[in-house]
Amino acid sequence: MAFNELSFLFLLFPAVALLHWIVPGILGKNILLLVGSLVFFAWGCPEYLFLMVMIILFNFFSGLQIQQRKEAGESTGITLAVSVILNLLLLGFFKYWGFLVENINALLGTEIPLRQLPMPIGVSFFTFSVLSYLFDVSRDKAPASRNILEFSLFVTFFPKLVSGPIVQYADMRQQISQRKLSKLKFGKGCRLFLIGLAKKVLLANTLGTTFYAVTGLQSDSVSTVTAWLGAVCYSLMLYFDFGGYSDMAIGLAQMFGFEFEKNFDYPYQSSSITEFWRRWHISLGAWFRDYVYIPLGGSREGTPKTVRNLLIVWALTGIWHGAAWNFVFWGLYYGLLLLLEKFVLKAVLEKIPTFIKRIGTLILVIIGWVFFFSPDLSAAFTWLGRMFGIGGPGLLDGTARYYLSSSAIILVISALSAFPLGDRLGSALLRSRSKRPVYVSLAWYAVLLALCIAGMMSSTYSSFLYFQF
Amino acid sequence: MEQNHSPKRSPRRQSPYQRNRRLQGKLLKWLLLGSIALILVLSLLIPDKAFSESENRSLAQRPTKADLLDGTYLQDLGDYFADQFPGRDFWMTVNLGFNKLLGQRESSGVYLGSDDYLMQIPGEPNTLQAQRNLEAVNRFVEKYPELNTVMTVAPNAVTVHADKLPANAPVRDQRQDLAHIRQGLKGVRFVDVTDTLTAHADEYLFYKTDHHWTSLGAYYAFTQIAASLDITPPALSTYTVYPVSVTFEGTLSSKSGSHAALDTVEIFVPDTQIEYYVTYGDSGEMISSLYHRPALEVKDHYTVFFGGNYPRVDITTSADTERSLLVFKDSYANCMIQFLYPYFDRIIMIDPRYYYDNVDLVIKSQNITDVLFLYNLDTYLADASLADVLTTE
Numbered sequence: 077m078a079f080n081e082l083s084f085l086f087l088l089f090p091a092v093a094l095l096h097w098i099v100p101g102i103l104g105k106n107i108l109l110l111v112g113s114l115v116f117f118a119w120g121c122p123e124y125l126f127l128m129v130m131i132i133l134f135n136f137f138s139g140l141q142i143q144q145r146k147e148a149g150e151s152t153g154i155t156l157a158v159s160v161i162l163n164l165l166l167l168g169f170f171k172y173w174g175f176l177v178e179n180i181n182a183l184l185g186t187e188i189p190l191r192q193l194p195m196p197i198g199v200s201f202f203t204f205s206v207l208s209y210l211f212d213v214s215r216d217k218a219p220a221s222r223n224i225l226e227f228s229l230f231v232t233f234f235p236k237l238v239s240g241p242i243v244q245y246a247d248m249r250q251q252i253s254q255r256k257l258s259k260l261k262f263g264k265g266c267r268l269f270l271i272g273l274a275k276k277v278l279l280a281n282t283l284g285t286t287f288y289a290v291t292g293l294q295s296d297s298v299s300t301v302t303a304w305l306g307a308v309c310y311s312l313m314l315y316f317d318f319g320g321y322s323d324m325a326i327g328l329a330q331m332f333g334f335e336f337e338k339n340f341d342y343p344y345q346s347s348s349i350t351e352f353w354r355r356w357h358i359s360l361g362a363w364f365r366d367y368v369y370i371p372l373g374g375s376r377e378g379t380p381k382t383v384r385n386l387l388i389v390w391a392l393t394g395i396w397h398g399a400a401w402n403f404v405f406w407g408l409y410y411g412l413l414l415l416l417e418k419f420v421l422k423a424v425l426e427k428i429p430t431f432i433k434r435i436g437t438l439i440l441v442i443i444g445w446v447f448f449f450s451p452d453l454s455a456a457f458t459w460l461g462r463m464f465g466i467g468g469p470g471l472l473d474g475t476a477r478y479y480l481s482s483s484a485i486i487l488v489i490s491a492l493s494a495f496p497l498g499d500r501l502g503s504a505l506l507r508s509r510s511k512r513p514v515y516v517s518l519a520w521y522a523v524l525l526a527l528c529i530a531g532m533m534s535s536t537y538s539s540f541l542y543f544q545f
Numbered sequence: 546m547e548q549n550h551s552p553k554r555s556p557r558r559q560s561p562y563q564r565n566r567r568l569q570g571k572l573l574k575w576l577l578l579g580s581i582a583l584i585l586v587l588s589l590l591i592p593d594k595a596f597s598e599s600e601n602r603s604l605a606q607r608p609t610k611a612d613l614l615d616g617t618y619l620q621d622l623g624d625y626f627a628d629q630f631p632g633r634d635f636w637m638t639v640n641l642g643f644n645k646l647l648g649q650r651e652s653s654g655v656y657l658g659s660d661d662y663l664m665q666i667p668g669e670p671n672t673l674q675a676q677r678n679l680e681a682v683n684r685f686v687e688k689y690p691e692l693n694t695v696m697t698v699a700p701n702a703v704t705v706h707a708d709k710l711p712a713n714a715p716v717r718d719q720r721q722d723l724a725h726i727r728q729g730l731k732g733v734r735f736v737d738v739t740d741t742l743t744a745h746a747d748e749y750l751f752y753k754t755d756h757h758w759t760s761l762g763a764y765y766a767f768t769q770i771a772a773s774l775d776i777t778p779p780a781l782s783t784y785t786v787y788p789v790s791v792t793f794e795g796t797l798s799s800k801s802g803s804h805a806a807l808d809t810v811e812i813f814v815p816d817t818q819i820e821y822y823v824t825y826g827d828s829g830e831m832i833s834s835l836y837h838r839p840a841l842e843v844k845d846h847y848t849v850f851f852g853g854n855y856p857r858v859d860i861t862t863s864a865d866t867e868r869s870l871l872v873f874k875d876s877y878a879n880c881m882i883q884f885l886y887p888y889f890d891r892i893i894m895i896d897p898r899y900y901y902d903n904v905d906l907v908i909k910s911q912n913i914t915d916v917l918f919l920y921n922l923d924t925y926l927a928d929a930s931l932a933d934v935l936t937t938e
Binding site: 086093118119259260264270285293297481482483484506509514515518522525530533534536 | 561562564565566567568569570571572573574576577578580581582584585588600619620622623624626627628630633636637639640641643644646647648649650651653711712713714715802
C-alpha cells in the first residue's frame with residue numbers, strides 16, 4: 077500500500093486517525109497504531125505478515141540478549157554478528173538473490189534455477205531500522221526495549237515503513253512511550269502531507285509521462301535535447317516522488333505526535349557533491365555514516381583508510397538502491413566524485429564562484445541519475461552518449477520539440493518547486509498581520525487536494541478495450 | 546518560537562506569524578478530514594454501478610467473505626472503493642483537463658489532436674509476424690495463381706489526418722511501412738490507398754473518437770481498389786447516405802478518457818435493385834441486412850456493420866455476375882462490404898483472428914474467383930493470425 081492510493085487516503089488513514097483520536101491513553105494509541113501498521117503492511121502482501129512477526133520477535137529477543145550479555149560483562153560480538161547477518165541474509169534473499177544467481181550463472185556458466193519471490197514492502201527500509209536498533213543497543217546509545225508492543229511499533233510504524241525516513245532507534249524510542257499530541261502538530265502534519273501528496277501526484281507523476289515516453293523511444297531517434305530532457309525529467313521526478321513521499325511520511329507521523337527529521341532539504345541547490353548528499357535522502361546518509369563509515373574508522377586513520385572507507389560506503393549505498401551493476405557503478409561514481417572533491421580539487425573549488433559550482437554539481441548529479449534509471453550499464457552509456465551528441469539524429473529534432481513543448485510548463489513549475497522559493501513566499505505572506513493570506517493559502521491547498529484526488533483517481537483508470545480492429 | 550515558555554500559550558502572546566500558522570493548520574486539518582468525510586458519505590449514499598460506459602468495462606463490486614479467506618480481501622476492497630469512487634468520470638475529466646492545461650498532447654497511447662480528433666498512436670510492429678504474414682500471402686498466391694488476389698492495407702488516422710496531429714508529434718512513417726509490404730509481395734495486386742485518402746484529408750474519413758475509418762473513408766478506398774477487381778465505381782452522389790447515429794463515442798474516447806466529441810455513423814446504400822441476405826458462420830441464421838440495428842443501442846455504434854466481427858460471414862446476392870469474393874479482413878472491412886456486394890454473387894468474409902477452419906475447402910466449394918486482403922496497417926503489423934489461417938492444412 078502507498079499513501080497516494082485512494083484506499084489509503086480514504087479508508088485506512090481516516091480509520092486510524094479517528095480511532096487514534098478516540099482511544100484514550102498512550103498504550104491504547106500505540107496498540108491502535110501497531111494494528112493500523114500491520115494492516116497497512118498486509119494490504120499489499122498479506123502472505124508476509126507472519127514473516128514480519130518473526131522478524132520482530134527475533135530482533136526483540138536479540139536486543140534483549142545483547143543487553144543481558146553487556147550487563148553481565150560478556151562480549152556481545154557474536155550475538156550482534158549473528159543477528160545482523162540473519163537480517164542481512166533475509167534482505168539479501170529478497171533483494172539480491174536474483175542478482176547473485178544471474179551473475180554466478182553468467183560467470184561459471186551454471187544454470188542455477190531462479191524463482192524470484194515478490195519483495196515484502198519496505199524490506200530495505202525496515203531492515204535498516206532494525207539494524208540501527210541492534211547497533212544502538214550494543215553501543216549503549218539506547219537500552220534494549222523491554223516492551224514488545226513498543227518495539228513492534230518501532231519496526232512497523234506505517235508512515236516510515238515503506239520508504240523511510242530510516243529512523244534510528246535512539247531517535248524514536250522516547251517518542252513511542254511519551255509524546256505530546258497537539259492540534260498544532262496535527263495541523264502542521266496535514267500541511268506537510270498535502271505538500272508531499274501534491275509533489276508525488278501532481279509533479280512526479282506528470283514528469284513521469286514525459287520521462288517514460290522519451291525513454292520508450294527507439295534509441296536511434298533520441299536526439300541530444302531529447303536525451304537531456306529525459307534525464308532532467310527523471311531528476312525532478314525522482315526528487316518529487318521520493319521527497320514527496322518523505323514529506324507525507326513525516327507529516328503523517330506528526331499527526332500521530334511523532335517528530336522525525338526531514339529527509340530531503342532542497343538537494344538541487346547544493347554547490348558540491350558533499351553538500352548534495354547532506355541534503356538528499358538524509359536518513360540513509362546518516363545511517364551509512366553512523367553504522368558503516370564511522371565504525372570503519374571514518375576519516376581519522378589517514379588518507380588511504382579514508383579512501384577505502386569512502387569507497388566501501390558508496391559501493392554499499394549503490395547496491396542498497398537496487399540489485400544491479402548500474403547501481404554499484406552509480407554508488408562508486410559518487411564515491412569517486414567525493415574523493416576528488418575532498419582530496420584533489422579542494423583548493424581549486426574554493427576559488428570558483430558558488431553559482432558555477434551549483435551548476436556543475438547539478439550536471440554531475442543529472443549524469444549520475446542516468447546510471448540510476450537505465451536498465452543496465454550499456455544502456456546508460458548509450459543514453460549518456462546521446463546527451464553528448466554521440467549517435468542519434470543530432471541536436472534537436474521534431475520529436476524533441478514535441479516533448480519539450482508538452483513538458484515545458486511542468487518543467488518550469490517543477491524546477492521552481494525544487495528550490496525553497498515557494499516555502500519562503502508562503503512564510504513571508506503569513507507574517508502579515510492580516511488573516512487573509514491564511515484563507516488564500518487554504519484555497520490554494522484545496523485546489524491542490526482536488527487535483528491530487530483527480531490524479532489518484534485517474535491512475536486507477538483502465539478502460540477495457542476489446543479492440544475490434 | 547522565542548517566547549515559547551509554557552506549553553499553553555495564550556493567543557494574545559503569539560506573533561501574527563504563529564497565529565496565522567496555527568489558524569492555517571486548523572483549517573487544513575478541516576480541509577483534509579472534511580474532504581475525506583464528504584467523499585466517504587457520498588460513496589455510501591451513491592448506489593454502486595455495475596458498468597462504466599466511459600471506460601467500457603465492468604466495475605469492481607463489494608468484496609465477499611470468500612475473498613477474506615483467500616487473502617485478497619484488502620486488495621479487492623481497494624479496487625472496489627476506487628471503481629465506485631463518487632464522481633469517477635468527473636475526476637477523470639478534471640485530470641485530463643489539468644494535464645492538457647500543462648501541455649500534455651497525449652493520453653494512454655492516444656494523441657489529442659486538433660478539432661477534437663483522437664488518434665491511436667501506432668505501436669511498434671511485430672516484425673517477425675509481419676514477415677510470416679507476407680510469406681504466407683505469397684505462398685497463397687503461388688498455390689492459387691488462377692484467383693485474382695488483391696491486397697489493401699489502409700493507413701491509419703495519424704497518416705491520413707496528419708494535419709490534425711499535435712505539432713511535431715512523433716509518428717511511425719506508415720508510407721514506408723506500406724512500401725515495405727508492397728516490396729515483399731509477389732503476384733499480389735497491392736493497392737496503396739494512402740494518396741487517395743490524403744487527397745480527401747479535409748473530409749470526414751476517420752471517426753474522431755474511434756480507430757476506424759468512416760464509410761466515406763472506405764468509399765474513397767473502394768474507388769481505388771475497384772479497378773483491381775474490374776469494377777467501375779459509381780459516383781459518390783449515386784449512393785443514398787443515412788446517418789444512423791450522431792452520438793457515437795468510440796474506443797479512443799474510452800482509452801484516452803477524453804469525451805470532447807461525438808461522431809456520426811453513416812451508411813451508404815448503393816443505387817441498385819440487387820437483393821442479398823447475410824448468413825453468420827455455421828449458425829445458418831439468415832438476415833436480410835448488412836446493418837445491425839441493435840448496435841445503435843449499445844456503446845460501440847461501429848458494430849452497426851454486421852454487428853461486429855465474426856469468424857465467417859457470407860453475403861449471398863442476386864447480382865448474377867458469376868464471381869465470388871473471399872475477403873480476409875479485420876474490422877476495417879466491415880463498412881467496405883456495402884460498396885462491394887452489388888458486384889459479386891457471393892462474398893465470404895473471414896476474420897483470421899477467430900477462424901479456425903480450412904480455407905482451401907471454402908475456395909473450392911464456393912467457386913471463389915477473387916480474393917481481397919483488407920486490413921488497417923496498425924493491426925496488420927501486429928497481427929499473428931493471418932499466416933496461421935492461410936497455412937492450415
